[in-house]
Amino acid sequence: MNNKKIIIANWKMNPQTTEEVLRLIKGILAQRLPTNVEIIIAPPFVYLDLVKKNCGKEIKLAAQNVGWAERGAYTGEISALMLKNTGCDYVIVGHSERRHKMGETDEMINLKLKEVLKVGLAPVLAVGEKEQNGDIVKMLTQQIKSALKGINISDISRLIIAYEPVWAIGTGLSDTPDHALSAALLIRKIVGGLYGSQWAADLPVLYGGSVSEVNAIDFITQNGISGALVGSASLELSSFIKIIKAAGTNE
Ligand code: PEP
Numbered sequence: 301m302n303n304k305k306i307i308i309a310n311w312k313m314n315p316q317t318t319e320e321v322l323r324l325i326k327g328i329l330a331q332r333l334p335t336n337v338e339i340i341i342a343p344p345f346v347y348l349d350l351v352k353k354n355c356g357k358e359i360k361l362a363a364q365n366v367g368w369a370e371r372g373a374y375t376g377e378i379s380a381l382m383l384k385n386t387g388c389d390y391v392i393v394g395h396s397e398r399r400h401k402m403g404e405t406d407e408m409i410n411l412k413l414k415e416v417l418k419v420g421l422a423p424v425l426a427v428g429e430k431e432q433n434g435d436i437v438k439m440l441t442q443q444i445k446s447a448l449k450g451i452n453i454s455d456i457s458r459l460i461i462a463y464e465p466v467w468a469i470g471t472g473l474s475d476t477p478d479h480a481l482s483a484a485l486l487i488r489k490i491v492g493g494l495y496g497s498q499w500a501a502d503l504p505v506l507y508g509g510s511v512s513e514v515n516a517i518d519f520i521t522q523n524g525i526s527g528a529l530v531g532s533a534s535l536e537l538s539s540f541i542k543i544i545k546a547a548g549t550n551e
Contacts, residue, residue, distance in 0.1 A: 309534030334548020468509025
């Protein structure tokens with residue numbers, strides 16, 4: 301997996317109909333897709349099964365969120381094992397919209413990561429500073445250390461981290477490729493301090509925040525950036541296809 305670029309479509313609370321879900325999936329599959337790109341769709345929970353049944357081998361499935369408990373009396377929650385049994389391979393954990401709009405805490409994110417890893421899914425841990433020009437060293441160190449607290453190196457081989465500056469998400473204001481690259485290197489340094497630099501060198505680190513068909517190539521082709529987490533542009537079929545093809549440029 302590490303040699304492939306990774307493109308994740310985060311559909312958020314969209315689209316509103318199953319017809320539109322199928323239009324997007326079939327539109328992607330109708331393309332000649334690069335084989336050196338891992339294409340992952342993260343639809344709302346209610347569409348996971350539909351996407352799984354229609355996504356072929358070319359597209360992998362991710363959940364946008366997961367409950368932090370294993371099972372039981374947690375009305376409205378979805379467990380990691382349910383996601384695995386529905387055919388997910390990945391789960392986004394700690395997206396800023398969940399942290400800031402739904403009150404998700406560092407402690408919950410740590411519990412969610414542990415649940416996801418326990419059932420054998422790959423977590424995509426989202427981290428990022430709230431304000432432009434914010435202190436990324438302080439913020440990323442705190443978010444990463446608290447998310448990975450108590451997790452052994454033997455349990456995290458599937459971890460992916462997405463650097464997503466909050467001010468760049470859904471705003472049309474993307475980060476600069478240079479700054480995103482320095483944040484990706486910083487993330488590897490922080491993780492390297494916990495688990496060793498050799499391990500951190502292989503950790504996939506993605507960029508997310510207003511990635512578009514125009515700017516995607518500038519982020520994805522950076523050596524230290526392993527791909528992109530794409531929100532609104534992933535709902536525009538032609539844009540998303542261009543982003544996938546940009547990621548496969550070196551094929
Ligand atoms: C996201 O949802 O993680 C995201 C980066 O959204 P957008 O691409 O719309 O900024």
